[in-house]
Amino acid sequence: MKVFKEILFKAVTYFAAIFSILALFGIILTLFMEGIPMFQEVSLREFLFSSAWYPTNEHQSFGALALFFGSLAVTIGALVIAVPIGLGTAVYISEIAGSRTKEIIKPMIELLAGIPSVVYGLFGMAFLAPFLIRNIGIDSGLNIFTASIVLGIMIIPIISSMSEDALSTVPRALREASYGLGATRWETITRVVIPSAKTGIIGSFVLGFGRAIGETMVVIMVAGGAAQIPSSVFDPVRPLTTSIAVEMAETVLGSIHFHSLFALAIMLFIITFITNLFTELFLFKKVK
Amino acid sequence: MKLTKVILALVAILAIAMFVGCNNQNQEQTGSTLEGKITMSGSTTVLPIAQACAEEFMNQNPKVNISVRGGGSSIGIKDIMAGTVEIGNASRDAKGKEINKAKESGIDLYQNVVANDGIAIIVNPKNTITNLTLEQIQAIYTGKYTNWNELGGPDMNIVLISRDTSSGTYEVFYEIAMKKQNIVQNCIMVASNNAAVTSVKDTPGAISYAGLGYLSSSVKPVQVNGVDPTMANVLSGKYAVARKLNMYTNGAPQGITKTFIDFILSDEGQKIVEKQGFIKVK
Numbered sequence: 001m002k003v004f005k006e007i008l009f010k011a012v013t014y015f016a017a018i019f020s021i022l023a024l025f026g027i028i029l030t031l032f033m034e035g036i037p038m039f040q041e042v043s044l045r046e047f048l049f050s051s052a053w054y055p056t057n058e059h060q061s062f063g064a065l066a067l068f069f070g071s072l073a074v075t076i077g078a079l080v081i082a083v084p085i086g087l088g089t090a091v092y093i094s095e096i097a098g099s100r101t102k103e104i105i106k107p108m109i110e111l112l113a114g115i116p117s118v119v120y121g122l123f124g125m126a127f128l129a130p131f132l133i134r135n136i137g138i139d140s141g142l143n144i145f146t147a148s149i150v151l152g153i154m155i156i157p158i159i160s161s162m163s164e165d166a167l168s169t170v171p172r173a174l175r176e177a178s179y180g181l182g183a184t185r186w187e188t189i190t191r192v193v194i195p196s197a198k199t200g201i202i203g204s205f206v207l208g209f210g211r212a213i214g215e216t217m218v219v220i221m222v223a224g225g226a227a228q229i230p231s232s233v234f235d236p237v238r239p240l241t242t243s244i245a246v247e248m249a250e251t252v253l254g255s256i257h258f259h260s261l262f263a264l265a266i267m268l269f270i271i272t273f274i275t276n277l278f279t280e281l282f283l284f285k286k287v288k
Numbered sequence: 289m290k291l292t293k294v295i296l297a298l299v300a301i302l303a304i305a306m307f308v309g310c311n312n313q314n315q316e317q318t319g320s321t322l323e324g325k326i327t328m329s330g331s332t333t334v335l336p337i338a339q340a341c342a343e344e345f346m347n348q349n350p351k352v353n354i355s356v357r358g359g360g361s362s363i364g365i366k367d368i369m370a371g372t373v374e375i376g377n378a379s380r381d382a383k384g385k386e387i388n389k390a391k392e393s394g395i396d397l398y399q400n401v402v403a404n405d406g407i408a409i410i411v412n413p414k415n416t417i418t419n420l421t422l423e424q425i426q427a428i429y430t431g432k433y434t435n436w437n438e439l440g441g442p443d444m445n446i447v448l449i450s451r452d453t454s455s456g457t458y459e460v461f462y463e464i465a466m467k468k469q470n471i472v473q474n475c476i477m478v479a480s481n482n483a484a485v486t487s488v489k490d491t492p493g494a495i496s497y498a499g500l501g502y503l504s505s506s507v508k509p510v511q512v513n514g515v516d517p518t519m520a521n522v523l524s525g526k527y528a529v530a531r532k533l534n535m536y537t538n539g540a541p542q543g544i545t546k547t548f549i550d551f552i553l554s555d556e557g558q559k560i561v562e563k564q565g566f567i568k569v570k
Contacts, residue, residue: 051473056453058468066473125483130490140447140491142476225452225477236476246479250332250454252360 031269035262038062042256047263053227053238055247055257062260064267066227070237071213071268073230074223077148078155078212083205085152086159090201093160094167095189106164113157121221124150129222138234142224145233150218155208162207166200167193199283206279210272216241240264322349324544329357330364330377333456334533336564337403338377341552344560352544368536369395374545376536379405379456380463396539402552404567406500406530407460408509408517410485414492417441419511422528425465428495431472436493448475449487449496457481461497465512465529481565497529501565522567533566 039047042062050063089109093102128149129141138145170193178188194201224236225246244261251257328338335358342354359367364376369390382390382397390397409425411417417439420428427433428446437443450471451458462468478484481502488494489506500517503509509517512528521527541549551557558568 054453054470056458057462057470125486133491139445139493140449140476140487142478142487220479221483225479226474227477228473235474238477246452246477247454252358 028269031262031266034259035266036259038256038259038263042260047260051227051229053243055251055260060256062256062263064240064264066229067238067240067243067264068267069229070223070227071239071241071271073144073233073237074147074151074219074239075209075212077144077233078151079205079209081148081152082155082159082208082212086156086204086208087163087201089156089160090163090167091189091194094164095185095193106161109157109160112153113161117154117215117217118221120150120154121218124218124222140224140234140236142222143234143236144223144230147219147223147237148233150222151212151215154215154218155211158211159204159208162204163197163201166197166204169200170196202279202283206275209275213239213271214241214268216245220246240268244268320349320351322544322547323351324353326352326354326375326545326548327357327373328354328364328375328377328535329359329367329373330375330536331361331379331533332358333379333405333459334364334377334402334535337533337552337561337566338375338535340560340564341548341557344556345548345551352548354548365390365397365536368397368538369393371395371538374537375541375549378534378536379459379531381532381534382536398537398539398541400535400537400541400549400553401532401569402535402549403533403558403561403569404522404530405456405460405533406517406519406522406527406567407457407465407497408500408503409465409495409497409512409529410488410503410507410509411495412488412492413506413508415441415444415508417510419514421513422465422467425512426467426469429466429471429475430469431474444493447491447494448472449484449491449494450475450477451481451484451497452477452479455479457497457499460529460531464531465497499565500567501562519567523570530567 047062047064049065050061051066051069052061052063053066054061089105093105097105124146125142129146131141132138132146133141174192174196175188178192183191219239220242223239223242225238225242226236227238227243228235230237244264247257248261251261326342335356338356342356346352346354361378361380364373364378365382365386366376367373368376369386381399387397409420415436417436420439424433424439428439429448429450431448433439434446435443436446448471450461453462462471476487478487478496481498484496484498485502485504485507488496500519500522511517515521515526515528517527517529522530535549535552537545537549540546552561553569558570562568
């Protein structure tokens with residue numbers, strides 16, 4: 001009986017692990033099977049290097065370059081905002097705050113992570129965008145700047161809680177040794193604690209990046225949706241996810257437009273895949 | 289063990305409830321003796337009207353079965369010519385070429401107008417512009433004008449807002465107002481009529497468009513070629529950015545198809561048309 005239970009336990013966990021892998025391969029297979037037929041009618045060159053995205057007009061064109069830049073712009077903007085604030089929060093909670101303050105701040109930031117993205121989108125569209133028009137004199141509130149702020153706020157909890165975990169696993173002995181050598185608190189944090197927690201902290205940035213580039217609802221609502229290569233942070237853009245989500249609803253099943261949306265998804269998949277691969281290869285391997 | 293019993297009991301109750309429910313429905317609707325099957329295909333713009341009317345019609349005549357497919361206006365007309373459907377939906381009038389081709393194969397494309405579709409061009413109430421010609425609208429949306437003062441308005445940058453390219457409203461705007469010219473790339477794209485209205489309300493320099501049913505006092509509709517975007521002007525054909533929504537049949541509709549189209553044209557059917565955001569025929 002005991003042996004049987006042992007085997008059963010092993011089998012159950014094995015299938016649980018296999019399930020995710022199967023799902024992953026299923027998703028990759030669908031993406032490529034539905035995405036590749038587009039290239040029978042649209043050249044890879046046009047798809048990668050043209051910025052004209054006119055999928056439903058009489059003369060269709062499927063240039064994804066502007067969409068790629070759209071995704072990149074809002075994601076980088078979000079990281080510019082979330083990295084310093086998220087890391088700052090993590091350092092404060094882990095190193096500086098007393099245990100009472102910590103008990104209040106930590107759950108509140110985690111609450112931020114639980115807000116649905118459509119609520120963030122509403123906040124951006126109904127409050128932030130008109131606020132920015134009134135106060136900084138821009139023509140329209142739906143642009144990279146607004147989208148970056150909203151996405152940034154959204155990924156702060158991811159960066160701060162993961163970084164905080166990393167910081168708190170740095171052994172106490174390291175800090176005490178640093179203080180013992182006469183280092184100040186600032187020197188200890190920047191030269192000893194953060195470098196030792198480097199892997200986890202950069203891991204949190206990568207996770208935040210993945211969350212921001214894949215976010216759909218917020219960018220539909222606040223990024224403006226204009227398929228152009230931006231020339232300023234106040235230009236509206238159309239990230240890849242916007243096109244996929246908005247256009248899928250109305251496209252005819254099996255048309256080039258339908259397949260092109262899967263091709264966009266492949267692009268998105270490859271971006272996140274490469275980012276993850278690089279972090280795995282260059283960061284985690286070296287440290288171990 | 290206890291849980292199983294509870295679940296079994298629930299399933300039994302549900303089954304009985306459904307049985308009773310079905311019986312009731314049948315008893316209520318023995319009044320109608322109409323029987324038959326209608327299939328239709330075509331324009332995705334007409335689809336919500338066709339779908340909603342079909343549902344109501346089938347509720348009243350439970351022995352009638354109506355199936356509705358999309359595909360686009362050309363498909364609707366093609367399917368009528370091929371004789372595979374009873375009704376072909378089209379958000380445009382049949383082209384001369386199509387009518388001739390139908391005649392050759394012995395089919396008479398008969399046009400039944402079931403609704404009108406019109407869109408208003410809207411600007412922020414702060415904007416002093418009250419009238420735009422179609423040419424000016426095209427020049428604005430192709431990026432030739434970038435400031436309202438070039439059109440006699442205030443010194444304000446024009447913020448272009450359009451519906452997403454997959455929406456039916458975009459299709460009307462692109463085909464009728466833009467005459468199929470590409471909209472300039474820096475144009476903001478929003479996902480719904482409401483989002484367009486909200487964005488125009490919040491943005492002083494904005495211009496956008498929305499179905500006539502979606503206008504509110506927070507935005508200002510402008511005249512197109514000197515004509516106000518009102519239901520009356522759409523019906524009389526004076527307003528330019530409007531079109532008819534058609535259900536094509538082979539010859540004048542007959543039998544159950546006629547009953548169905550008459551239902552759409554009745555007061556009850558036209559109420560459904562208005563509920564879907566379109567304009568009545570009469």
